[in-house]
Amino acid sequence: MRIERSEGILLGIILIYAVAVALVNPAFLSIETVFDLVRTSSRDLILVMGLLLIMLSGGIDISFMAMALVSSYCATAAMMQLGLSSIGFLLIFAMLIGVVMGLFNALLISWLKLPPFIITLGTMNLFHGLMATLVGTRTFGGGMLPPSFNAFGSGNLIELESEYGIIGLSLSVIPVVLVIVLTWFIIYKTMLGRGIVAIGNSEEAALRLGFRPLLLRLFAYGYIGALAGLAGSIYICQVNAVYPDKMIGEELMVVAGAVIGGTSISGGKGRIFGALLGIIIIYLLKSTLIFLGLSASWNNLFVGIILVLSLSFTAWQEKRRNERHLLFKIESR
């Protein structure tokens, strides 16, 4: 597998960080840390795959957390109403609702032709507001939810004995891997994916080759909608409760992860491996600062530093390229 320079740097950072933490606190070096990382980051690992596809298409979506919340909340509420209890219904309902919201985003972006950041900002509020107004705002606690939720959320694929008791690799790793493989397949093996990359490179040029930006966009935004439904469902199962106001507000962290991983905000460029690394680095910091004797409050500081450094580095390389070619393209957008 080819590893890009930015990804190499990220791997380096992760390695150095891991060594540093391990020196301070050897307890860090355990399989439990890895299992825990996988479990807590699964929601965002799934979401970042959708976001990657969106950013490849030259767009951006910040409504995915709202979609994750709204779809999982509505699906749960519907199941309670209908008296359904299977986890399958949750996933199907949530993904369907997610797709509908995603398609709405795509239509709006194609119609308004304004920065998708601003449009999805609007729909983020819209979706959440609609949910609260039409469906309600009560919290479903663990006792009220079907037991299958918790069974899935706390179930393990692999279980190991350790000195601290049983540790396990969460079941959520299955959907994560499936989504990664599916996304890889879409991006690299289908014309659909190449079309999405093409409109991200140059919509005009893609149009001239006969690609249909509207359809491609519908797919990409629908895809992230479906993934949001999936990720939201996994999250509520893991938490074993459904709140009407969780998740929203964490979207920019996922965007940060994608950007740290080298995904270009201007479209057409980005890789699965990088985006995954970006999310992992954020969760690594989040979950391990405690090993360094720092409280979780230091989390953002470290993520911020890494984010600022990595994006400055990437942009600076691009700027030097442009200077060498005497291209006067100034990007402050």
Add this chain to the structure above:
Amino acid sequence: MQQGAQAALKDGAAKPLLVEAIGITKTFGAFTALDDINLMFKGGEIHCLAGENGSGKSTLVKIIAGTYTQDKGTVVINGRSYKELTPAQSMAEGIQVIYQDLSLFEHMTVAENIALGHLREERSALINWQQVRAIAAAQLERIGVRLDLNQELREASISTKQLVAICRALAMNARVLFMDEPTTALSGREVDRLLEVMSELKKAGLAIIFISHKLDEVFRIADVVTVFRDGRKIGDFPSCDLNAKRLSYYMTGKEISYPKYQRISKAQDNFIEIKDLCKKDMYSHINLGIRPGDILGCIGLLGSGRTELALSLFGLNQPDSGKILIEGRETALKSPSASMEAGIALLPEDRSTEGLFLERSVAVNSSASVIGKLSHGILGFFDFVKERTLALSGIERLNIKTTSERKLAGELSGGNQQKVVISKWLATKPRLFIMDNPTVGIDIGSKAEIYEQAQSLARQDMAVLLLSDEIEELTANCSRIAIFAHGQIVEILDEERLKDPAIGSYIAAVVAAGGKQGTAQDTAAAGTYNPKEGRA
């Protein structure tokens, strides 16, 4: 070649008629872009569409490509008549247009760029990377060119991109290939290669239609030239029946010859003196002095360092070593504002993005370089009255055709837009005016006015540095000409030398030979010159 062209016209019947336009009329509001155009494009023929900007040739291409729909008339392709053509239908009929921007995908590889259109046409759902490479290799084979298939396109040179665009069109089974200004960004050797590729395609039976402003290319390769003027077709001419003068007469409807510039200034001290200026990979050991009243022409192929040097003088390209003396004093030109301070102005090559604020008025554009001078007080209050006066005087001085100083710059014609840029710089009262291809894409009438302006400025003791690809433009306007090659000045021709009537072909030869005078004569005979300096 020319005999071939004649033959081509004679036995034209033997060539398959691929596209025919019958009575095409297209209007935009009150403006008639095309008026009753009848035209035929045949396989195995290279057809040139010539005409000034706005004469309608691009509109015709867009109608045949399905981007625009004609108001009246029919397009017949492969025997099928279309009153209304969609881009998809047009492509399905084998019509491919390579636009000036090439429409390629920067973050994809060469191979994918070539194959993607073909795969899209085939409506494949999955992508097979081996097939992608096979398609790309086959097309490159067809035009006899080798390229690195795995290269990311943004790393590739402009000429590579040009070839990739052609291969992509071929991969999409092009039978009629339109090329809009295909050679604009290419150097002489690259143009040769492109023209070779074009004649190969012609032999293979394709109809090649290219739009070009460069007369020499037209004569070198076209079989038939169709001239447009003001939305009307003036006629189809075999290229052997045309020469530059006649063609420009057909295009403009008037005979134009440019007055020769004579330096009258008495000043002998250089305004600016460049000493041993170097910049890695761009130019090295440049020594040049420009006196007030000089119009110093610069000519050279792509990568000869000409534009790079001009940008250095305007503070946009820091040299690595060497000195720049302005009126004898060493001056650091670290930014455009420092250069402006030193009395230097630059008319950039790309008018629409670099030169103008298209969405702003003529007045705002005219004052953009002197905002500081129009501001007063601690807060820097802007003097709107003075701005208007300034704009009006510019409009009068340069004869800018606009209804008002409030009209948006983007609504003016190319020539008038260029005059607005000139007016913007005259407001700074520059001592050295660098003009980078000031007449590209400008109609011949405005061209003459811009020359006149440059000459009259020089007569008032301004120093002018004129970067150009057109030898005629240089020999008519310049008091000295510097020939650039491989980042160095290979020869400077003084006023005496420029009086030689045959100097034009000499310059062409030196430029084409990349500065090696020994081989210049042979190359001159072959007539291969096409200096073009662009930023890759």
Add this chain to the structure above:
Amino acid sequence: MSKINATPTPINYITGDANLNALLSVFVLTALICALAFGDAMYSGANLQSMAFQIPEFGFVALGMMLAFLVGGIDLSITANACLSGIVAGFILTGSWLPGLDEGMRIAVAVVTALGLSTLMGLFNGLIIACFAVSSLIATLGTMTLYSGIGMALTGGRSVVGFPDSFTAGGIACLGEVPVIFIAFVIVMVLMAILLERTGGGRRLYLFGGNPVAALFSGINNFRMNVATFTAIGFLAGLSGLTIIMRVNSAKVGYGDAYVFQSLIVCVIAGIHPAGGRGKVIGIGITTLLMQMAASAFTILQLSPYTTKLIWGLMLVLVLGLTRDGRRLLNALRAPFIKNKTLTDKDSNPGEADNG
């Protein structure tokens, strides 16, 4: 672009701009509807005053976001910046930092430090954006995380409380019936309008925002434009931060977080073009008032915060839709009365027809 080059007179300042016209009509309409629906509940002195108290802290953020929009960017770090400078001011005010200063000195030092720090943070944003040519959305996403991270590290997520009364008095002080902070906001707004629309620096900013490349080739120092813009945004963030802690009597990471998104909405409604180079300060003024009036109406109606969210989202989408298709809609309505054919955008410019 007549709105910029026309010699402004008081009358054509607003009427000469279609966007402002529309905005003003919406404002008047909303004001009338509010008068009919709520009467005194909306227009009582007390309510007006409380609106005036609430406007500034958000207004400063909106003005900052407007500057970012004008250069074609977005600044996500404004409220993180406001919070951090508020927290630092808070530490000084409570005497945790620099103990031993008397009350008057503490307030002075706190205010100066907060504004200085926020300006520095803005400068930092500007330098990253200008030096490395990072897109501002991404750059400020980074610094937003960084600034709030510093705030979190300093406070551990807790509130900083216990400011001197003479400081918080500023948050409730009135001149006559008008809150002092509101007056300060109006003064800042007027100053900004003058700087942007009547000075050379403002002209440069608009030109740079509209087309940075042409600005570069016109001798405008783009580096300086970027840095100055984001530094000014930092200063406005500092003002917002001070106003917040003055009114809330505490400082904490996360205060006013919703303001970033709301200010984006305000900018769009105010007609500040996201692509840069277009829009007026007065638009922000009117829209901020409009938003506050709506917020007030929501409070009177006792709408839940979720419903408020729904309405904001809906408004953003509607306004975007209307700005895009409003003119076409209007033309369609007018069409039967006008004989001349109305041109569509694409066909109206024959000059471009031949430029490939």
